[in-house]
Amino acid sequence: xxxTPGQRVRTxxxxxxxxxxxxxxxxxxxxxxxxARKMNGDFIVRIEDTDQARKVEGADKSLMNTLxxxxxxxxxxxxxGGNFGPYVQSERLGIYQQFCQQLLDQKNAYYCFSTADxxxxxxKLQMKQGLQPKYNRKWLPESMGGSMPxxxxxxxxxxxxxxxxxxxxxxxxxxxxxDIVRGPVEFDSATVDDQVLMKSDGFPTYHFASVIDDHxxxxxxxxxxxxxxxxxxxxxxxxxxxxxxxxxxxxxxLLLNPDRSKLxxxxxxxxxxxxxxxxxxxxxxxxxxxxxxxxxxxxxEREVYSLDxxxxxxxxxxxxxxxxxxxxxxxxxxxxxxIKARPQEEIIRAITPLLQAELEKKSTDMNVDRIASEEYLxxxxxxxxxxxxxxxxxxxxxxxxxxxxxKYDEKAVQKRWVTDTNDVLREFIGVLDExxxxxxxxxxxxxxxxxxxxxxxxxxxxxxxxxxxxxxxFGPSLYHMxxxxxxxxxxxxxxxxxxxxxxxxxxxxxLNSRGVVVRD
RNA sequence: GGCCCCAUGGACUAGUGGUUAGGUCACCACCCUUUCAAGGUGGUAGCACGGGUUCAAAUCCCGUUGGGGUCACCA
Numbered sequence: 001x002x003x004t005p006g007q008r009v010r011t012x013x014x015x016x017x018x019x020x021x022x023x024x025x026x027x028x029x030x031x032x033x034x035x036a037r038k039m040n041g042d043f044i045v046r047i048e049d050t051d052q053a054r055k056v057e058g059a060d061k062s063l064m065n066t067l068x069x070x071x072x073x074x075x076x077x078x079x080x081g082g083n084f085g086p087y088v089q090s091e092r093l094g095i096y097q098q099f100c101q102q103l104l105d106q107k108n109a110y111y112c113f114s115t116a117d118x119x120x121x122x123x124k125l126q127m128k129q130g131l132q133p134k135y136n137r138k139w140l141p142e143s144m145g146g147s148m149p150x151x152x153x154x155x156x157x158x159x160x161x162x163x164x165x166x167x168x169x170x171x172x173x174x175x176x177x178x179d180i181v182r183g184p185v186e187f188d189s190a191t192v193d194d195q196v197l198m199k200s201d202g203f204p205t206y207h208f209a210s211v212i213d214d215h216x217x218x219x220x221x222x223x224x225x226x227x228x229x230x231x232x233x234x235x236x237x238x239x240x241x242x243x244x245x246x247x248x249x250x251x252x253x254l255l256l257n258p259d260r261s262k263l264x265x266x267x268x269x270x271x272x273x274x275x276x277x278x279x280x281x282x283x284x285x286x287x288x289x290x291x292x293x294x295x296x297x298x299x300x301e302r303e304v305y306s307l308d309x310x311x312x313x314x315x316x317x318x319x320x321x322x323x324x325x326x327x328x329x330x331x332x333x334x335x336x337x338x339i340k341a342r343p344q345e346e347i348i349r350a351i352t353p354l355l356q357a358e359l360e361k362k363s364t365d366m367n368v369d370r371i372a373s374e375e376y377l378x379x380x381x382x383x384x385x386x387x388x389x390x391x392x393x394x395x396x397x398x399x400x401x402x403x404x405x406x407k408y409d410e411k412a413v414q415k416r417w418v419t420d421t422n423d424v425l426r427e428f429i430g431v432l433d434e435x436x437x438x439x440x441x442x443x444x445x446x447x448x449x450x451x452x453x454x455x456x457x458x459x460x461x462x463x464x465x466x467x468x469x470x471x472x473x474f475g476p477s478l479y480h481m482x483x484x485x486x487x488x489x490x491x492x493x494x495x496x497x498x499x500x501x502x503x504x505x506x507x508x509x510x511l512n513s514r515g516v517v518v519r520d
Numbered sequence: 521g522g523c524c525c526c527a528u529g530g531a532c533u534a535g536u537g538g539u540u541a542g543g544u545c546a547c548c549a550c551c552c553u554u555u556c557a558a559g560g561u562g563g564u565a566g567c568a569c570g571g572g573u574u575c576a577a578a579u580c581c582c583g584u585u586g587g588g589g590u591c592a593c594c595a
Contacts, residue, residue, distance in 0.1 A: 014595090015524085015595090016595050018594085018595075023585085041530075048595065050594090050595080051593095051594055053594085054594065054595080058556075061589090094549045112593095113523075116592095119592085119593085120592095123592090125575080127521080129521095130521050130522080131522075132521080133522095133592090134591085152554065153581045162593095162594050166593095182525070182526090185524075185525080186524090187523075187524075188523080190523095191522070191523045191524090192591095193591075193592095194521095196592080196593050198578065198593085199593040200593055201593075203593085205592090205593070205594085206595050208593095210595095225589095226524095226526090226588085226589060226590095227527065227589055227590070227595090228535085228589095228590090228595095229524065229589075230523070230524055230525085230591075231590080231591095232524095248587080251525085253525090253526080254588070254589070256588080258531085260587060260588070261587095261588075262589070264587075267538040288532095291532065291533085291544095292532070293532090295533060297534070297535090299534065299535085299542080299543090300543095301534080301542085301543045301544075302543095303532095303543085303544055305547090320533080321525075321526060321527090322523095322525095322526055322527060322533090322588095323525095323587085323588065323589090324529095324532065324533090325531055325532075327530095327531045327532065327545070327546085329531075329545060329546060330531070330532065330544080330546080331545095332545090333544085333545055334545090336557095336558090340558080343586065347548065348573090369558075376532070384557095386556095386557055386558045386559090387556065387557045387558075388557090398585080412555090416555095442538060444542080457554090458554065459554050459555090460554095461554090462554040463555070465554095466554080466555065467555095468545080470553095473554090473555060473556080474543070474555050474556035474557080475555070475557090476555090476557085477553095477554060477555090477558080478554065478555080479554095482545085
């Protein structure tokens with residue numbers, strides 16, 4: 001049996017298939033992946049499905065899918081294969097049993113027949129006395145320094161009474177190790193419980209299975225969340241029992257809720273899929289999560305990193321120690337950076353299906369072939385890319401590029417309409433009707449010239465024009481927007497809209513301070 | 521409660537004995553501007569506290585406080 005893992009860097013992400021990929025899990029996976037890439041090593045995904053009760057059907061596949069979306073690919077896994085399989089713990093039961101027997105033979109582990117009720121009672125008692133709850137070693141055999149006669153144990157075994165196998169933690173020894181991110185850490189074995197290794201259903205516990213698999217799979221670096229730090233002594237003891245060299249450990253700072261507790265559901269989304277569903281792109285999520293607890297250092301002030309760039313610059317040594325609050329606002333900012341930089345074709349490819357779906361839901365007065373064309377979408381993209389929070393908003397948030405407005409933002413109307421607005425507007429519609437050049441430049445010149453002739457400021461027309469043609473009081477440059485809409489659409493929208501927005505006499509009930517009322 | 525970890529503005533962080541404590545998000549103001557964004561300029565705001573060590577401490581040591589994690593036949 002090999003006792004030292006190879007020199008080659010091999011990292012692993014070991015999720016349990018109990019649900020969706022958590023952003024904290026994503027970061028753990030990412031750091032493992034990045035470190036392996038940086039060191040020209042291997043990144044392994046291992047499914048830890050030793051808890052049959054919590055196992056969710058299909059969760060393993062969905063985990064891999066989400067991972068794939070973010071660009072993190074495993075060198076070895078249950079889908080990618082590899083020389084160290086199987087990569088699913090429930091398919092490795094025989095292996096664990098074999099090693100468990102070895103520990104039993106070496107008297108590093110013992111059978112325990114205590115029932116759940118007994119343990120619970122014991123725990124309560126100890127808690128009451130202010131002690132750390134620990135197993136009372138009732139079934140520790142005489143041969144191992146306990147008080148249970150071997151005959152008693154044999155009898156239970158022969159009777160087929162369900163049991164559990166526990167490791168025997170040595171009394172009062174000091175367990176020390178060097179954590180890559182935390183430095184030297186020391187535990188007293190007296191504070192370590194006789195951990196269950198094999199459950200009564202024949203499945204190993206996490207602690208046992210992961211130690212064995214990490215060794216067998218020649219994992220060189222265990223990179224995981226800080227919540228595992230306090231179980232390190234158990235794992236180290238196990239390596240000791242087997243006379244194996246433990247992998248290097250790096251315990252990552254936790255991702256936190258805004259109240260600084262461990263990031264959890266309850267306080268918002270935590271599943272990577274939820275963020276993707278909301279419109280965040282995998283690149284932005286990866287970028288953001290990478291920066292939570294790591295930075296390039298050396299005065300580097302970069303904030304935007306592609307996966308490739310992270311692979312080049314990542315280092316475990318520069319991972320911080322303190323927990324980091326998952327701040328969605330900054331994620332949003334990063335998302336915008338990506339939208340600004342993303343190639344036009346890519347965005348068009350992404351939003352086209354969304355547009356198709358919208359077009360199936362409702363009809364439009366515009367020319368469908370035209371508004372669904374690449375040329376048209378390209379113009380929309382360039383007008384909107386700096387104004388949207390998410391790619392999908394180019395369709396949803398900017399529906400006026402595809403559908404005539406059904407209503408007009410009342411507040412905007414109230415703010416922009418005065419008594420003679422509609423009169424001037426009607427006259428301007430006439431001017432537009434005779435204009436064939438609907439380029440932004442010409443529209444601007446035409447509007448400004450007309451306004452001047454009427455003794456009005458351009459804004460007098462600009463705002464009402466925007467509201468009538470788009471329905472809302474904000475958006476891209478009016479002239480460029482109208483150019484994209486095209487003459488036919490612009491005139492139709494103006495004519496339809498002007499009759500719906502009417503100026504009323506001063507004492508009409510329901511009148512606002514400017515004497516405007518909106519009618520459907 | 522025991523054990524372990526952590527500690528720079530509201531958030532993410534740079535900083536490893538000598539800096540006017542730097543950057544990003546958010547926030548505020550101004551500029552640009554038809555609006556909304558984007559962009560530009562400027563600004564508010566920080567080394568948890570107390571002791572040491574040192575000529576000198578955000579940086580090293582100790583303590584306090586605060587926060588977190590963990591104490592399952594869950595991972």
